[in-house]
Amino acid sequence: MIRRSLRFTGLAIAALVVAFWLISGADRGWTKTSVTIQKTDEVTGLEYPVIENRFVPGVEFLALGTLAGLALSALTFLPIPTKTKNT
């Protein structure tokens, strides 16, 4: 029962990580904790960046999260060592 729960939890983690990465824009760069938005100053005509704090998951987030979930799921397939009685 515990094995089955862990198996599904692992798969759910992997699926959630992939879904979160896709919803967040499927960024193929490194994870970002800020996003730069370009604005233009009306008087000078200069373009300037405005930095907004926002978490954008990157490829390492996708890889580590998916691997962690699948690893947890895979662990449940390992055989449980059984105690043998010595007579």
Place this chain on the structure above:
Amino acid sequence: MKTHLATLALAAATLAPAFAESLSFDFKDPKGVNNIVFQLDAPLESINGTASGISGTITADPENPADVKGKIVVVTETLHVPNPVMKEHLHGPKWLDIKTHPEIVFELQEVSNVKREGNTGTADVKGTFSLKGVSKDITVPVKVTYLPGKLKARGGDVDGDLLVVRSNFTINRSDFGIQAGENTEKVSEEIAITLSLAGAAPKK
């Protein structure tokens, strides 16, 4: 004829004080528009960042664009890249070492090849670029726009003029002792820099 002469004299009298002396433009922009963009395009990785902590003063005579003095200072700590680990490395002792070298400075020496069209002009500016403790003379192309009487239009109560400076140039990180020859597959040797600056000269 007399009317024309009177109009001309009035115009000359009005304009003369504005151009009679050099103006001092402060580049510490309270609106936070002044910025520098840096781009490194290596075979395996492209790095784009910005810097915002800009200050400095440029003294210029709008009538004589070649007569320019001053310097632009960038606080190294304000160099920003979106990835926090990359930013930590960028600021760290192996790369920019912001604790030991808190400022990047470009000090103007001379201006040449001045071409002027109305309030806009282009020129080549020679100056000393100091980065991570290394100073090197470089010449950069600039585009300058002089906006007389436009300071108030940006908000605030003070009348004055604006000087908009734009420039694109490239430096080599190895020239400034920044991990010369190291990690070139991920961090390119060439750093493309884009300057977008506005300086203000309030009327006294």
